[in-house]
Amino acid sequence: MFALPRNRRAGLASALPGLLLVLGLGSAQALEFNQVQADQSKVSFVSRQMGVPVAGTFAKFSGTLAFDPAQPTLAAARVEIDLAGIDAGSQEANDEVVGKQWLNVKAFPSAQFVATSVEARGDKGYTAVGKLTIKGQTREVRVPFKFRQEGNTGIFDGGFVLKRLDFGIGEGPWSDVSTVADEIEIKFHVVATTAKQ
Amino acid sequence: MTPMPRYTWPAMTAHWLIAALILVALPLGWYMHDLPLSPTKLRLYSYHKWIGVTVLLLFVPRLLIRLRYPPPAPLPAPAWQQRIAALTHGALYLLMAAVPLSGWLMSSAKGFPVVYLGLLPLPDLVARDPVLGDWLKAAHETLSFTLLGLILLHVAAALKHQLIERDVTLWRMLPLSKLRSAQAGKAQFGRK
Numbered sequence: 286m287f288a289l290p291r292n293r294r295a296g297l298a299s300a301l302p303g304l305l306l307v308l309g310l311g312s313a314q315a316l317e318f319n320q321v322q323a324d325q326s327k328v329s330f331v332s333r334q335m336g337v338p339v340a341g342t343f344a345k346f347s348g349t350l351a352f353d354p355a356q357p358t359l360a361a362a363r364v365e366i367d368l369a370g371i372d373a374g375s376q377e378a379n380d381e382v383v384g385k386q387w388l389n390v391k392a393f394p395s396a397q398f399v400a401t402s403v404e405a406r407g408d409k410g411y412t413a414v415g416k417l418t419i420k421g422q423t424r425e426v427r428v429p430f431k432f433r434q435e436g437n438t439g440i441f442d443g444g445f446v447l448k449r450l451d452f453g454i455g456e457g458p459w460s461d462v463s464t465v466a467d468e469i470e471i472k473f474h475v476v477a478t479t480a481k482q
Numbered sequence: 483m484t485p486m487p488r489y490t491w492p493a494m495t496a497h498w499l500i501a502a503l504i505l506v507a508l509p510l511g512w513y514m515h516d517l518p519l520s521p522t523k524l525r526l527y528s529y530h531k532w533i534g535v536t537v538l539l540l541f542v543p544r545l546l547i548r549l550r551y552p553p554p555a556p557l558p559a560p561a562w563q564q565r566i567a568a569l570t571h572g573a574l575y576l577l578m579a580a581v582p583l584s585g586w587l588m589s590s591a592k593g594f595p596v597v598y599l600g601l602l603p604l605p606d607l608v609a610r611d612p613v614l615g616d617w618l619k620a621a622h623e624t625l626s627f628t629l630l631g632l633i634l635l636h637v638a639a640a641l642k643h644q645l646i647e648r649d650v651t652l653w654r655m656l657p658l659s660k661l662r663s664a665q666a667g668k669a670q671f672g673r674k
Contacts, residue, residue, distance in 0.1 A: 335524055336599075
């Protein structure tokens with residue numbers, strides 16, 4: 286805390302409420318979760334092949350996040366996923382999915398999501414609306430998520446359904462959706478802590 | 483003339499239905515497993531698993547049919563032949579269940595749930611485990627080759643009876659009325 290010389294304190298009295306707010310003393314909820322703990326976070330997906338759910342994950346991703354549960358609509362988020370780190374369920378699939386007909390990782394090494402707004406939806410949680418860019422294509426997506434707080438740690442769980450053909454993921458013979466479905470379920474579990482004020 | 487004892491209709495149906503399924507699944511499995519990844523490969527794998535699960539589903543009814551409608555008495559033959567026949571048939575029953583079961587186990591261990599006909603998810607028999615998955619793959623392949631070998635032995639024996647002994651062994655398992663006229667020939671029938 287600041288040590289104020291005695292004769293300065295009276296002059297700052299009018300600024301005190303604002304100062305208290307900034308220091309988080311005026312409101313118990315004025316916390317911003319912005320330190321993403323990547324090792325405790327996970328981004329995964331499920332694709333369906335002839336009805337069979339095949340689980341996969343992205344090993345490497347990074348991002349920035351600023352979320353204050355008291356002011357959710359001011360939240361900002363940006364996620365970047367390193368697509369070379371994809372695990373699509375088998376070595377055979379991993380070799381195929383980074384290729385030109387799928388993610389074309391050589392030309393487009395990462396996927397990005399930038400949240401442009403967050404809506405609070407009461408007990409249904411929140412919905413982040415933003416732009417998702419994969420393989421050179423950008424689409425708007427709505428990402429519902431739930432948030433819970435444990436002390437200084439915020440836990441975000443959510444997901445959405447990605448339509449792979451919207452992004453040209455799985456071209457040519459792979460565009461047949463009866464073999465690999467168009468819908469890919471993306472799920473994330475992100476742990477973030479508050480920064481030291 | 484008394485009609486020749488033969489296999490009953492339920493027994494013949496069970497026999498040929500399962501035989502047909504196995505005779506498609508075996509070459510399909512052999513052909514598909516070396517293919518480079520493609521939508522076709524995924525389809526063939528699915529069809530192969532659907533056939534396998536169907537055979538497994540038919541196993542219990544097959545056994546029940548055998549118990550309810552026992553086969554006709556064995557035709558006169560040297561004891562060693564009758565023993566081999568009994569052992570082969572027993573092994574075929576065992577493999578009829580073991581081969582698809584090992585396939586299902588392997589699929590589970592490799593992290594690919596089995597979804598029957600693309601609609602009905604079957605439980606994973608084991609958790610995902612790459613080492614176990616490789617072992618089960620070897621087991622499934624070994625059991626499949628053993629099944630193939632026994633089927634070839636089984637077919638060879640049936641043809642031997644048909645073409646060399648010229649008895650009614652094969653006729654008894656065929657839903658054709660030829661059985662009556664086979665009696666007029668060199669066929670031996672009746673109990674010993």
